[in-house]
Amino acid sequence: MIRVVLPAHLRALARVGGEVSVEVDGDVTQRSVLDALESRYPVLRGTIRDHVTHRRRAYVRFFACERDLSHDTPDVPLPPAVATGAEPFLVVGAMSGG
């Protein structure tokens, strides 16, 4: 299982508390994790990445294992610790806006 930590506003929207876990078949990448997340929580579609282009929204960042993965291409494998569930994949609202 892949652990995902969502920002508070998206936890409220998805009506979840704390971390969520999703099952990913095949390679564990940004794309496969977000596909699984949106499949389980359809209300999150369009809030993290664009509906059509699937590009990350400008004020959303992806962190894991103390690294900023926001600019990695979506099909690059995530760190092994994320794939094993040892570390969560963090979806973060940028420190701006509001």
Added chain:
Amino acid sequence: MSSVRVLVGTRKGAFVLESDGRRKDWKVTGPHFGGWEIYHVKGSPADPNRIYASQSSSWFGQVVQRSDDGGRTWEPVDNRFVYDGEPGTHRWYDGTPHPWEFARVWHFEPSLTDPDTVYAGVEDAALFRSTDGGRGWHELSGLRRHPSAPGWQPGAGGMCLHTIIVDPKNENRILTAISAAGAFRSEDAGATWTPINRGLHSDVLPEPEAEVGHCVHRIAMHPSDPSVLFMQKHWDVMRSDDGGDSWREVSGNLPTDFGFTIDVHAHEPKTIYVVPIKSDSEHYPLEGRLRVYRSRSGGDEWEALGNGLPQKDCYVNVLRDAMSVDALDQCGIYFGTTGGQVYASADAGDTWAPIVRDLPAVLSVEAQTLP
């Protein structure tokens, strides 16, 4: 006894204000969707418990919420607003071409007869419609495909389609307004559109009386006579007596004719309300005195209404979607400010009192009259 529900959208959430027909004591609930910008909340005229809310943020984009119980509980519905085909470009602030990009829903206009049918006016300017209660959105792309569209330019708030009026006597006739393109009318339920800006004059345009390019801020209509329209333009208050084919200025004795909002009394089709704002860069009332102006003659002659409103040191703004009227026998008028106050008048504007004083900046106000 009838009651009133006032739906308020703010920069940081939605609020629901409820009162009985006396409109003296109010129950305030919210914030709903705290932390999100709520550009507009509006109920269906056909089923007042069906309410649509536009929820958005710069972080997480657009969400659409729907309530079927008068705003007590909400359900997110579809938030996919995808332009029909290749969206092309419009003109950016500096005059260069800029790709059409969806930003947010500015305004929902539910059908007068079907709770599941609702129009959405969006930024970058386009008109969408859902016929299944918000579970799917489809662009009525004839508007965005108008030959003038590549020349449309955003107003200061973005290139937004902010006004949608469906003719109560002919639902195939729809009016929209876009900042800063102007007003448009469809006679075929949104398939094709005609600019209706003849008579508008905007000195900021190279051709001041151009067919499109005017920064129309709001259009209002009384349902008893859809041929009569009232407009608050960037500068100028305007009136049309032919459904928008032509306009004439009715600013009359207003102390300034800049403003954002305009509305019509529920029972007097020629009684209209505006909130004059000092200028296009000074978005606050003249002399720090918050005053609504009322005309009982459909424009030209205006009276100031300030009884109960702050008459010194008041420097708030009243945005285009932030005024509404109820339909009780004694018509109620409501408006919200960027300072977070929502004011109500239960006597058609003669006297005012705040319902709430300290909300986040108010973006929209919609009054519902309940049986």
